[in-house]
Amino acid sequence: MIPGGISPLLITSSTSEWLVVDTWDVNTQGDLMSFPNSQSGDMFLFVASSDNSQPNIQSGNGVSVIERNQVNTVGYGIFGVPNPGSLTSFRMTDVLQDFDQAIAFTVRADNNFTNTNGVTYKGDSLRATGSGNTPSHDNLSSNYSANSLALQLVFWNRDNVNKNRWFPPSGATLIESSTSGSNTGSLAVSFQPIGAAGSYSWGAWGQLNVSDDWVTILVEIIEP
Numbered sequence: 001m002i003p004g005g006i007s008p009l010l011i012t013s014s015t016s017e018w019l020v021v022d023t024w025d026v027n028t029q030g031d032l033m034s035f036p037n038s039q040s041g042d043m044f045l046f047v048a049s050s051d052n053s054q055p056n057i058q059s060g061n062g063v064s065v066i067e068r069n070q071v072n073t074v075g076y077g078i079f080g081v082p083n084p085g086s087l088t089s090f091r092m093t094d095v096l097q098d099f100d101q102a103i104a105f106t107v108r109a110d111n112n113f114t115n116t117n118g119v120t121y122k123g124d125s126l127r128a129t130g131s132g133n134t135p136s137h138d139n140l141s142s143n144y145s146a147n148s149l150a151l152q153l154v155f156w157n158r159d160n161v162n163k164n165r166w167f168p169p170s171g172a173t174l175i176e177s178s179t180s181g182s183n184t185g186s187l188a189v190s191f192q193p194i195g196a197a198g199s200y201s202w203g204a205w206g207q208l209n210v211s212d213d214w215v216t217i218l219v220e221i222i223e224p
Contacts, residue, residue, distance in 0.1 A: 018149050018193055019108040023176040026092045026102045033104055035088045041112025042083045043119065043221070046092070048099035049155045050075040051184040055099040063095055066219065067121035071129055074185065074215045076155040078121070082113040100184035103176040107149065111224045118222035128216045134204050135214035137169060141201040144194045144220055151175075151219040152190045152202050159210035161186035167206025186210075194220075 021042060022035040038044070046063070048055035054075040057063045061081075068077030079096065083106070092102055128138040135154045144150055152172050160179040168174050168190035177188035194200065202218075 017110055020175055020191065021106040021108050023105040024092075024103060025176055025178045026104075027178045027180050031091050031093050033090060033092055035104075035106055038083055038088055038106040039108075040083055040085050041114075042106045042108045043113040043116070044081050044083055044087075044104060044106055045119070046079040046095055046102065046104045047153060047187060047189050048077050048079075048096050048102040049185050049187045050098055050100045051158060053098050055096055055102070058094060058097055061095060064116040066116065066119050067217065071127075071215045072157070072213055074155050074157045074213060076153075076187070076215060076217070078151075078153065078217075078219060080116040080119050082115065100180045100182075101178040101187050103178045103187070103189065105175055105189070107221060109149075109221075109223050113224050118224055120220050120222070122218040122220060126218045129214070131211070131213045133208050133211040134206065135208070135216055136204040137202040137216045137218065139201045139203050140218075141199045142218065144197065144200050145222050146195070146197040147223050148194045149221040150192045150194055150200060151221065152192070153217050153219065154188050154205055155215045155217075156186040156208075156210065157213040158183050158185055159212045161188070161208055161210055165209050167208075169202035169205060172202060 055077040172190035179186035
């Protein structure tokens with residue numbers, strides 16, 4: 001996907017469609033983010049990580065915390081807010097604080113998002129941790145709703161993972177990745193549209209060119 005561009009249409013079933021509209025990597029594209037194709041009712045999602053601290057939201061901007069935590073030295077978070085109108089440009093530093101890497105992307109469903117209630121962290125029991133050059137979701141299975149969208153997130157401690165080195169788990173497609181280039185870590189997010197309700201799981205991200213501690217989590221977005 002070209003950062004800031006439109007991805008292919010993501011079909012989850014014959015009755016529900018998802019679109020990942022715009023993407024942005026702060027570390028390569030800058031703090032002032034541009035979302036030219038986003039529109040009212042889309043969901044802005046922000047994913048960030050930090051070395052030895054937890055990213056957090058700036059107060060008073062209406063952004064919700066989906067999940068934020070720290071495992072060992074890997075601090076991470078995912079945050080969201082519906083687009084209230086024709087908001088197409090703003091700064092990441094007005095959204096988040098205490099981050100080293102950060103990406104943003106917009107998700108569009110058949111119906112407009114009015115809150116983040118349908119964006120759900122799948123829980124610590126679906127969180128995997130480890131060390132080495134092959135981060136994984138360990139094939140931990142969880143139930144997903146029909147016509148939902150599954151996100152797979154990986155956070156890497158300290159090492160820099162170049163964009164062309166990310167290989168998402170089987171069945172998933174990369175949305176965006178980020179690294180600061182200063183040995184504070186890396187992150188990446190992928191997606192898989194869910195058709196029928198049921199139990200789903202994901203495995204390894206593929207062998208990367210670095211070896212350090214990592215954390216993976218799962219998020220589900222339900223059609224509003």
